[in-house]
Amino acid sequence: MPKGGKMRCSCGYVQEEGKISDKKKKDEKIAVFDGEKPEILPRVKYDCKSCGSTDAYFWTLQTRSSDEPETRFFKCVKCSTVYREY
Secondary structure, eight states: OOTTOEEEOTTSOEEETTOOOOSSOTTOOOOOOOSSOGGGSOEEEOOOTTTOOOEEEEEEEOOSOTTSOOEEEEEETTTOOEEEEO
């Protein structure tokens, strides 16, 4: 970058020389579903191998590197057993 210059991104972000920008603060935490309120999750048809129920709550998380697909989680409505699919 030339002295006194600016770097511009196609999204509109501009960074001036000598200024380090980190949009996410180091102490900032990422919210992750902790399983306390599954009733706000969508319900889908999923066969539970533990109790035989066909209803489950459904959510996804990025558990591996960003070039891999998300991990799908299913939690049985009846017995609360959690299954994951990669």
